Amino acid sequence: MITTSEKMAVILTENGNVPFGAVFTGRLLAHVSGYHVARMIAVVNGRDESSVQWDELNLYATDSGKYICQRVTGQAGEQDIYQGEALDSEDEVIKFFGNGWLARELLIEASLKS
Incomplete structure (x- = not known):
């Protein structure tokens, strides 16, 4: 399991197979997923989970x-x-992710301003 204090090399990709062009050494600040919420909404509304x-x-x-x-x-x-994008400031990060609920969760987990 990766923790936020571990060093790692990461390759990001875009559209599945085309390289994003970011190979770097750094650390994961935050990860959030909307999967469980999206699945719950589908089930409640009687939609097919697929x-x-x-x-x-x-x-x-x-x-x-x-x-x-x-x-x-x-x-x-x-x-x-x-x-994906490589950015210089917290303001650019906020602009990239937007202001939806999932983005706010990410910023809170990363201890960035929101």
């Missing part, structure tokens, strides 16, 4: 002082879609 779509958000800090932001959109039976 149609559930969710986001997972990851925030890393590099040893060089940048933030690596990653959004992974998943859907059962489909290839995950990856988006």
Whole structure:
């Protein structure tokens, strides 16, 4: 299991197989997933669970002082879609993730301003 204090090398990808171009040494600041909430909403509304779509958000800090932001959109039976950016400031991180409930959870876990 990766903890926030471990050093690691990470490769981010976009659209499944195309390299995002970020290989770095750093640490995971926060990870949140909307899977369980999306699944619960589908079940409550009588929808097929296989149609559930969710986001997972990851925030890393590099040893060089940048933030690596990653959004992974998943859907059962489909290839995950990856988006990512290397950013310089907390304000840029907030702009990348937006102000939805999942983004707010990520910022709280990472102890960043929201």
